[in-house]
Amino acid sequence: MYNDFFGLKETPFTIAPDPRYLFMSERHRDALAHLLYGIGAGGGFVLLTGEVGTGKTTVCRCLLEQLPGNVRLAYILNPKLNAIELMATMCDELGIGYDAKESSLKTFTDLLSRRLLDNHEQGLNTVLMIDEAQNLSVEVLEQIRLLTNLETNQKKLLQIILIGQPELQELLAKKELRQLAQRITARYHLRPLSLNETKSYLEHRLRIAGVMRPVFKSKAMKLIHKASGGIPRLINVISDRAMLGAFADNLHHVDTRTVNKAVEEVLGHKTDYPPAAPVTQHWKWAVPVLVVGLTLGVAAWSFGLFDKTVEQTMVKPTENQNLESNSVAAINDSSFKSIEQELPKIEIKKSPSELAEDFWGEQSWDRSGVIASQNLLALWGISYSPFQSVDACSLSVTYGLGCDQGMTDWKFLGQLNRPANLKFSTVQGGDFWGTLISIHDQAVVMQFGENQVTIERKKLNPLWTGEYRLFWKKPPGFNEPIGVGGRGSAVSWLTSFIERNEGLVIKPGNIFSEQVSDWLSLFQMEHGLVSDGILGKHSIMVINNLAEPSIPKLLSDSLQAGN
Template sequence: MYHQYFGLTEPAFSIAVNPRYLYMSKQHKDALAHLLYGVRGGGFVLLTGEVGTGKTTIIRSLLEQLPEKTDIAMVFNPMAAVPEMLAMICDELGADYPKDNPSVKALTDALHHYLLENHRRGHSTVLLIDEAQLLPPESLEQIRLLTNLETDTQKLLQIILVGQPELNTLLAQPRLRQLAQRITARFHLNPLTYSETQAYIGHRLQVAGLSADRNPFSPQVIRKIHKLSGGIPRRINILCERALVGLYGHNKTRVDGNILRMAQKEVAGNLEQKNRRPWLWPTLATILVILLAAAILVWMLSAKNTPSEPVPAPIAPTESTSESSRAAINDAQTDFIIRRLNEAQTLMLARFGASGNVNCWQSKNTGLECETTRLMTWQDLSNFNRPVVLTLTTPERFTAYAVLVGLSEQGAHLLSANGKTLVVAQTALGPMWTGQVQYAWQRPQGYADALTVNDTGPAVAWLAQQFAQLDQQAEPLASDRYNQPLAQRVKLFQRSQNLKADGIAGQQTIMRLNQVLGIDPVLSEKDTD
């Protein structure tokens, strides 16, 4: 891979959303601060910006900095009608509502009841709507009405609207002035300046492991990249990625004019669109009209010479027909997508030998510990080295899941709903993966917290016994008290596993020991089906 040619630990300019690569310019810091303000009870908060300016990345950063006891509902399909949108919000929050053709009133009442209960538990609730410029005015008005749900002293729901600049135009309509007046904070993400572009490129290279003195982009080249990209981070990423690939292919270390021109030709056409002559499009349009007219004439002449047959009346396409057809196509092409979370969890837990009715997310009496975390790269998943449930966002912007059981050069090994292993290219799966994973591990009996010197109990005895088994020793280094010899053995193990060698047997050390001893399953490197 080209990134290894430059000594990078991973590609520096991937367009996949990764909060680790978020370049926090002053305006990005301000944007994140505005969202956090909204989460803490600031009423309506509005974040707008052109496509590719980093709105989604800021949302991901927000999720990592949510205050404790904050529940968030995220809507990615705002084009839905009002009842469907309210149902999506209830589903996101887990609010119970009548499932058989619920009315707007029933959904609103269910949401109000949930918000009151959440408030009594000391939790705050946030609704974040992405791509909000797609919302019809009726939906925006319904969202405004949701802010009327309140106690005597506090709003029960804080709302964040994120969208493209068209959202500002939409909210400027007179009929939406009540909503516009309730917006307490607005922020618009502008394209990066030249100096910010320079810092942005340097930041991403540094995060990927490249020292500043080896930057392949000179200030002159960065100025050209800034001009070509318009300062849009996504476009900068694409140009820089192609430039690095060009360097790798030509065995060079510094981007020059020729390499940049080659990169420019390979990226999306909209970067070069402005350079095309204005007279070209009318000419092409004229040619297309002539060709279309000729095709119609040929069809009419052929129809004259063809015996007439009764033609069935066309069926008007409905929204449900369109949606079901699209779902069928998606299901045929993406068998690895699992719609229900508990089904994905059960498939993953089967790797631990758990039966179909055992789910440690639903019951703590399983002997397994189930947890959720975030991993940013395929390398992170490879290092984690255990089956996980990946949280996905489908092309239709719905939440779905995939069960990862292996990684190889061929791709990611995923379990389908019927238990069959499918190999999917990481480039196909990566854009859908949100970074969230769910995993399980076998917690030793009596293990409640990290074990350190002088701790006692059955967990210490278990730990000493596992190392005796690993070292093929007849006698363990300790009985039921964590002594110095055992601590030193733990340090050696941690060092061999690239863990922090502190002699403290925390969760990561226990999980890695489970994997080495075969107690917990690991990712496979080849498809065994």
């Protein structure tokens, strides 16, 4: 109804899980990394919990798009089943035939056991994922636990992911389920969005719907976050109703008064955020302020305070063309999307361990990551020996580098555009490290010891745990994230970059002002980062992709040229 009024191509705030509107905050990215880790962990339970509407289903859909080709998934959406119905549903999901009148647990267990063994012999991992798992009964959960007893001498044959509301944690804390609780290998509780993430979320959905200009005033976004508690589903419902209210009042920006009305209609109660003062109240102060303002203005003009220097210090519009043409990691470009397109499911003829042996060669397996660290630091021109420091990250500090590590995916590595050490794992071989040198379309160049190999990413997916470690160049004086009010040489480094690349004038150059924060928020939004207006390590990496041509980069020249 209000799309034409705001210049939208479509309604931005629906509760339908449209993948085009996917917003992956740091929290959602961490949750996804835990699930991907769980799939490759080889047995046990992985637990993902979160309040209603926090985005658990969004994370699940993202996981389904990134499943390695060697995974066979049984996804159960309706867990209000008894034990027989659960086993039958698993058979349906895995394509196992059975008699429709079958009611024996033993028969279903035998059928599943045979399929799990067959999958294992083909190098396939079988995963059972249950959504809304807080609705499972104690008896069914116990039956699920018994399924994890299906194993070989080396590994368990079934990996189980339980997704549910916080009540699931209370359910698993019951004494009769303590055996299951002890088998949980990874837990993650998905929390609501922060205020900065809520702002980025609103901007993201409006941008996808076709509007780049601000629609919600700053205080209105704060009120939406407060009323919704940072829960994306409530953010959508309140924002949609607020935009409808603004349309009805012929307002092209959503203010706090409109949001207050929307909150009352959607949630059934008012917020304690004060509404905007009525116009008559503002006019009480308007005349005196106007008189004082005119007096000061005439005085300033008479003394020549207004001249061309005022124009020079005004902020010019951001010139996105320079950023887009120079960016080495523009995520929305079609050439980079070719890297991230969904890979077809393939049948892997060799086991993960056999694949590892193929590209590993005769080198000793790098269990500790020391060899990989030596190879990675060598790309930065640094020679590293273990006796120099406790670890490579500690050593890198003396060379002005930072160390970034955690769980991630291929897309985010491409955004950061830095060579990285990756941790792999196989059943027979255990854990080992390698160095990601570069990306070439669907293939990557990896270094293991002295061997460099080019291999398709789909062959690495069954082996990579999702864990990474990389180095990045720190600007002078940078020790921790910097926001509005910060000052120092790191801020001067940022403002110099803005002036050099955007043609803006930032005064004073050593203070992190609102102007700098606004520019950085837009820059982060354009480059797929969390748009919080705070200078952190990932923002620095992407800026250095433009500012530092000599630092090691991950993307090949052909891909960079296409961006």
